[in-house]
Amino acid sequence: MNRTLVVVGHGMVAHRLVEAVRSDDVDGTWRIVVLGEESRPAYDRVALTSYVDDWDAERLALPGCTYSGDEHVELRLGDPVVSVDRAAKRVTTASGFTQDYDALVLATGSRPFVPPVPGRDLPGCFVYRTITDLDDIRAAVERATDGRGRAAAAVVGGGLLGLEAAKALRDMGLSPHVVELAPRLMPLQVDEGGGSLLRSLITELDVTVHTGTSTDAVEADRGRLVAKLGNGTELDVDLLVFSAGVRPRDDLARDCGLDVGERGGVLVDATCRTSDPDVFAIGECAALEGRVYGLVAPGYSMAEVAAATLLGTPASFPGADTSTKLKLMGVDVASFGDAHATTDGALEVAFNDAVRGTYQKLVVSDDATTLLGGVLVGDASEYNLLRSLVGNPLPAEPAALLAPAGAGDSAVGVDALPAEAQICSCNAVTKGAIVHAVTDQGCDSVGAIKACTRAGTSCGSCVPMLGKLLDACGVEQSRALCEHFAQSRAELFEIVRATRITTFSELIARHGTGAGCAICKPAVASILATLGNGHVLGGEQVTLQDTNDRFLANLQRNGTYSVVPRVPGGEITPDKLIVIGQVAKDFGLYTKITGGQRIDLFGATVDQLPLIWRRLVDAGFESGHAYGKALRTVKSCVGTTWCRYGQQDSVGLAVELELRYRGLRSPHKLKSAVSGCARECAEARSKDFGIIATEQGWNLYVGGNGGAIPRHADLLVSDVDTETLIRIIDRFLMFYVRTADRLQRTAPWVEELDGGLDHLRAVIVDDSLGICAELEEAMAEHVANYRDEWRGVLEDPEKLARFTSFVNAPGTPDPTISFRTEREQPVPVLLGVPEVVSR
Amino acid sequence: MTAMAEQTWVAVCAAEAVPRASGVAALLDDGTQVAIFRTEDDRFHGLSNVDPFSGAAVLSRGIVGDAGGVPVVASPVYKQRFDLSTGRCLDADTGDTVCVATYPVRVIDGVVHVGSS
Numbered sequence: 001m002n003r004t005l006v007v008v009g010h011g012m013v014a015h016r017l018v019e020a021v022r023s024d025d026v027d028g029t030w031r032i033v034v035l036g037e038e039s040r041p042a043y044d045r046v047a048l049t050s051y052v053d054d055w056d057a058e059r060l061a062l063p064g065c066t067y068s069g070d071e072h073v074e075l076r077l078g079d080p081v082v083s084v085d086r087a088a089k090r091v092t093t094a095s096g097f098t099q100d101y102d103a104l105v106l107a108t109g110s111r112p113f114v115p116p117v118p119g120r121d122l123p124g125c126f127v128y129r130t131i132t133d134l135d136d137i138r139a140a141v142e143r144a145t146d147g148r149g150r151a152a153a154a155v156v157g158g159g160l161l162g163l164e165a166a167k168a169l170r171d172m173g174l175s176p177h178v179v180e181l182a183p184r185l186m187p188l189q190v191d192e193g194g195g196s197l198l199r200s201l202i203t204e205l206d207v208t209v210h211t212g213t214s215t216d217a218v219e220a221d222r223g224r225l226v227a228k229l230g231n232g233t234e235l236d237v238d239l240l241v242f243s244a245g246v247r248p249r250d251d252l253a254r255d256c257g258l259d260v261g262e263r264g265g266v267l268v269d270a271t272c273r274t275s276d277p278d279v280f281a282i283g284e285c286a287a288l289e290g291r292v293y294g295l296v297a298p299g300y301s302m303a304e305v306a307a308a309t310l311l312g313t314p315a316s317f318p319g320a321d322t323s324t325k326l327k328l329m330g331v332d333v334a335s336f337g338d339a340h341a342t343t344d345g346a347l348e349v350a351f352n353d354a355v356r357g358t359y360q361k362l363v364v365s366d367d368a369t370t371l372l373g374g375v376l377v378g379d380a381s382e383y384n385l386l387r388s389l390v391g392n393p394l395p396a397e398p399a400a401l402l403a404p405a406g407a408g409d410s411a412v413g414v415d416a417l418p419a420e421a422q423i424c425s426c427n428a429v430t431k432g433a434i435v436h437a438v439t440d441q442g443c444d445s446v447g448a449i450k451a452c453t454r455a456g457t458s459c460g461s462c463v464p465m466l467g468k469l470l471d472a473c474g475v476e477q478s479r480a481l482c483e484h485f486a487q488s489r490a491e492l493f494e495i496v497r498a499t500r501i502t503t504f505s506e507l508i509a510r511h512g513t514g515a516g517c518a519i520c521k522p523a524v525a526s527i528l529a530t531l532g533n534g535h536v537l538g539g540e541q542v543t544l545q546d547t548n549d550r551f552l553a554n555l556q557r558n559g560t561y562s563v564v565p566r567v568p569g570g571e572i573t574p575d576k577l578i579v580i581g582q583v584a585k586d587f588g589l590y591t592k593i594t595g596g597q598r599i600d601l602f603g604a605t606v607d608q609l610p611l612i613w614r615r616l617v618d619a620g621f622e623s624g625h626a627y628g629k630a631l632r633t634v635k636s637c638v639g640t641t642w643c644r645y646g647q648q649d650s651v652g653l654a655v656e657l658e659l660r661y662r663g664l665r666s667p668h669k670l671k672s673a674v675s676g677c678a679r680e681c682a683e684a685r686s687k688d689f690g691i692i693a694t695e696q697g698w699n700l701y702v703g704g705n706g707g708a709i710p711r712h713a714d715l716l717v718s719d720v721d722t723e724t725l726i727r728i729i730d731r732f733l734m735f736y737v738r739t740a741d742r743l744q745r746t747a748p749w750v751e752e753l754d755g756g757l758d759h760l761r762a763v764i765v766d767d768s769l770g771i772c773a774e775l776e777e778a779m780a781e782h783v784a785n786y787r788d789e790w791r792g793v794l795e796d797p798e799k800l801a802r803f804t805s806f807v808n809a810p811g812t813p814d815p816t817i818s819f820r821t822e823r824e825q826p827v828p829v830l831l832g833v834p835e836v837v838s839r
Numbered sequence: 840m841t842a843m844a845e846q847t848w849v850a851v852c853a854a855e856a857v858p859r860a861s862g863v864a865a866l867l868d869d870g871t872q873v874a875i876f877r878t879e880d881d882r883f884h885g886l887s888n889v890d891p892f893s894g895a896a897v898l899s900r901g902i903v904g905d906a907g908g909v910p911v912v913a914s915p916v917y918k919q920r921f922d923l924s925t926g927r928c929l930d931a932d933t934g935d936t937v938c939v940a941t942y943p944v945r946v947i948d949g950v951v952h953v954g955s956s
């Protein structure tokens with residue numbers, strides 16, 4: 001029998017409900033109709049502020065949010081439900097569409113709370129909840145910026161949502177004011193001490209904070225706004241964003257006579273049922289046993305509970321963890337458990353370190369044996385561990401639990417956690433479940449634990465803990481490069497750097513075993529090249545190189561090679577284009593334009609390579625390093641030179657960067673691009689380091705790639721000038737080259753750094769390890785010592801002599817190579833694969 | 840392989856033309872291509888130059904090293920390793936035994952000779 005489930009709202013929690021029902025409803029007993037008000041399917045509202053990074057709404061879409069291919073789910077968007085007729089079991093939308101239901105789930109979320117300030121409806125006043133709100137704010141910022149330099153803005157509300165809005169404005173290039181009624185920022189999460197540190201950290205970031213004051217009136221003034229504060233201050237602004245908390249959207253429920261909570265919200269019991277047994281409410285619109293939750297995790301629990309109940313396996317709300325950890329403008333803020341010490345007799349232990357810029361407070365029971373909660377500002381690295389310990393006996397002195405960052409691991413490890421401690425709060429996975437997966441189900445890597453338990457698959461903040469649990473279970477996560485070296489690539493790099501060893505033979509004799517292999521030899525060759533040991537084909541180095549590096553060209557399937565001259569920034573003169581064309585014609589090469597804005601010439605034999613390069617070098621070309629684990633290209637759009645929309649000279653910068661980093665050997669290939677404006681025509685965010693012009697300078701994004709697992713690069717710094725930009729890229733590349741694993745591109749490298757992007761920013765922007773000068777120096781050395789590799793070959797008879805097909809018949813072409821014509825160009829005749837000998 | 844005495848030997852190059860831990864290709868009169876390798880300890884080995892997985896005549900351009908002490912070359916195309924002494928592939932899918940032909944190689948008076956029968 002097919003019953004109809006109608007879901008009102010398509011937010012984060014509604015989507016989780018549909019997923020949960022669909023994954024467990026094996027017989028398809030429910031047909032689901034989702035009716036949403038917003039025109040977009042469910043998206044990640046928690047990450048709303050990151051929309052400013054690229055204005056790409058697609059990126060925020062939740063996986064599977066359109067249910068395409070699932071005929072049991074029907075999604076109708078952009079048409080809100082306006083009434084519920086419980087007697088007829090029917091809902092009606094604004095457009096007049098009606099839908100009957102057997103069960104109804106209200107998942108309407110919240111609306112922003114706008115305090116009753118006179119003038120709050122004036123043009124220029126906004127709220128902060130949806131993608132559309134952000135689009136509107138952006139348009140207002142652009143209007144205000146037109147012709148008058150920088151726009152000014154204020155945010156009403158200094159809580160979590162207010163600071164999120166302030167961050168968005170700041171990322172749009174503004175220096176916003178924040179007005180908070182309470183005496184401190186984030187009054188719900190942090191206490192006085194944390195609040196004052198937070199204030200000074202946020203102020204440093206160009207945000208002006210006004211606390212302990214109301215916003216009394218907003219007035220229009222010659223196309224702008226004046227916000228009048230209770231303390232007498234008047235703020236002249238172009239726009240005002242109200243982001244001062246939320247109220248549950250319970251009007252549908254009120255109108256149809258369902259019970260609501262004392263302070264609003266659709267009243268539900270622990271199974272998420274309203275006062276009508278066929279109607280459920282979940283997420284932020286629900287008042288579960290009278291309490292409204294403004295976080296997504298409790299909403300997800302409600303979705304799971306409602307789904308189970310609908311499928312006849314009643315469940316009840318497990319209780320909510322209202323702990324929060326956020327990163328606001330680069331500042332860690334976390335609170336967990338009884339953060340405000342409301343438990344009888346609770347004691348507080350606070351550590352205020354003005355030098356490190358951290359504030360940490362633990363709340364413990366009256367006998368100081370049990371951890372009850374805490375507040376962390378400035379450094380929340382111990383958040384996961386501490387939160388899992390809430391309600392459990394303290395494994396050490398409170399002070400020992402808060403070891404300063406960088407002083408090694410804190411006094412207690414994951415060992416101290418009880419089996420029921422939740423490691424992943426997003427997916428409710430306990431330590432016990434993870435240990436079981438490791439010891440009984442054979443999970444031997446973080447990836448395997450993720451696949452098996454779902455731990456670490458949502459926000460990812462517990463991933464470092466998963467690694468520690470593996471260690472604690474005695475599972476060795478080997479970093480050995482190969483059978484010849486027990487060290488990781490990064491460790492070998494440090495050894496070579498410190499000992500100044502210049503040959504593979506010496507390195508393997510002193511620090512490895514055996515004769516080496518196709519894994520360690522090229523890896524060590526790359527390290528030696530980065531550290532400046534002459535030509536990559538000099539001396540013994542030639543025997544370490546993969547065939548591509550050994551012949552400075554790219555091996556193709558039939559044993560021929562392809563040749564790619566460097567075309568910095570993709571800019572090339574007609575004369576040089578003609579040279580490439582003529583060379584291709586003379587040597588019978590197939591030509592193709594690459595994705596990196598240059599030209600690839602295919603079908604060269606080893607004997608032809610030096611002849612081809614003689615012509616190219618004479619015409620002023622250099623190696624393009626298409627063959628190397630090295631910088632490939634820096635793509636560009638045409639920028640201000642030609643484009644009507646360009647904001648900076650993207651080609652000029654791309655050429656400068658490509659020439660600066662050409663020849664840099666690295667753990668994997670490196671790609672870059674520069675876009676002259678936010679339209680991003682150069683696709684910079686799909687690169688290892690991508691640069692996008694802003695009105696004030698450049699934004700630098702790192703850790704992107706195309707390929708099998710595409711990933712957008714993350715914003716590292718914004719609005720920097722060219723000099724600062726290059727300095728930070730220098731540091732970024734050198735830090736990567738030194739510490740990444742073999743064949744690890746920047747994206748997984750950043751992800752695996754302990755502390756991720758924030759750690760990276762700390763190291764290369766704030767110089768937390770004190771190594772920036774050294775990194776810059778190493779890059780300066782690279783730049784100074786760069787020589788074109790192909791010129792180096794052409795000038796050295798010994799190196800040239802290696803470019804022969806046959807040692808006993810140099811110049812005789814390999815008889816197995818032949819070509820046919822396809823679309824007017826030569827292409828390889830496919831080789832028959834010889835019958836392999838099988839015994 | 841024991842009938843070494845009946846081999847015909849062809850001189851192909853000077854021993855210095857084959858650097859340690861690397862390989863070169865030689866073309867025999869009948870069109871056969873032999874990859875000649877010299878290991879770190881100056882032993883010489885000969886294998887067919889044709890990589891059985893891709894069909895390309897490129898094995899001589901692979902990286903020479905060892906796997907658990909056994910001298911090997913890794914094909915430059917898809918990186919399977921071949922035992923330099925026996926031609927056996929160490930990385931074939933389980934169940935299959937893949938081999939490339941081996942050729943005897945000797946050095947006399949600093950000149951490398953390849954044997955063929």
Ligand SMILES: Cc1cc2nc3c(=O)[nH]c(=O)nc-3n(C[C@H](O)[C@H](O)[C@H](O)COP(=O)(O)OP(=O)(O)OC[C@H]3O[C@@H](n4cnc5c(N)ncnc54)[C@H](O)[C@@H]3O)c2cc1C
Binds near residue numbers: 108252
């Ligand atoms: C900027 C920002 C940052 C946040 N950061 C965090 C954080 O760090 N951690 C955290 O846990 N939470 C955070 N939150 C809160 C989190 O986003 C919410 O808890 C979560 O989105 C609630 O999900 P929901 O489905 O209940 O409501 P919503 O996601 O709001 O979805 C409700 C949907 O229902 C629609 N709707 C309403 N009425 C109707 C109707 N009558 N008919 C049809 N559709 C209707 C709405 O348009 C909306 O699309 C943040 C929120 C914001 C805005």
